Amino acid sequence: MPPLGPIRFLTIHCAATPEGRDVAAETISSWDTAKFGQVSYHYVIELDGSVHATLPDTLKGAHVGGRNTGNLGVCYVGGVDKAGRPKDTRTPAQTMALRALVAAYRARFPDLVVRGHRDWPGVAKACPSFDVAAWLAHAPEERA
Template sequence: MREIKYIAVHCTATPQTTSIDSIRNYWKTSLKWKMPGYHFIIKPDGEIVELLSIDQVSNGVAGYNSKTINICYIGGVDKNLKPIDNRTEAQKKSLLAKLTELKKKFPKAIIQGHRDFPKVAKACPCFNAKTEYEKL
């Protein structure tokens, strides 16, 4: 098993109507990634979809992926593509449950947003994940 130092929280920075298939297609065709950007993605209805086993490396945070589990919710922008925390209640509940589960498995891992990593100039995940999940 990999050494996990971080659990990174992301948003897709897409409308909440965006499909997982279109996100996967973007990674493959536009970014030329062989692996997904996240281990888990949370749909607006709260369904958690595993895109990659946590023993494999995803493409969530450049320079940190080998020691990070990446989890994401679909959304994070308004109709003008401006950053906004628009998680549904179902997404909040599912995200908390998955982070709680992962933190039990990796108690020393730091939960933080994508934006909290050094040299990241993004609003992602469009809320303060460090503060929201500091008690886990």
């Protein structure tokens, strides 16, 4: 896999798995390897809030087509309701874990741009099924 390059972005994704379905990080990585030939995300956050490093942050992932250089990918398990429609299904533990992960990277990289997958130009997906900018605006500790 090619090197990531200087970290400038962190993109939040959902796995598009049904609400409440417990899917392991290694399962998501195996799906991505089958589809893209490599692990897509640097981190996967499971339902219980456990954060799994699935790709070193020195290597490029495969999570935002054509825009993966310098871009960390973080995926939470869930993101759709039981009928498959987009829904913010993050558990409180996942939300806390995501908040901590974003804060840690912002502390290391003060100019880091954090986006949802859907916020990238040309992306026609609901992923991550919530408004990242609004979420960040209501989390003052993440802006520090």
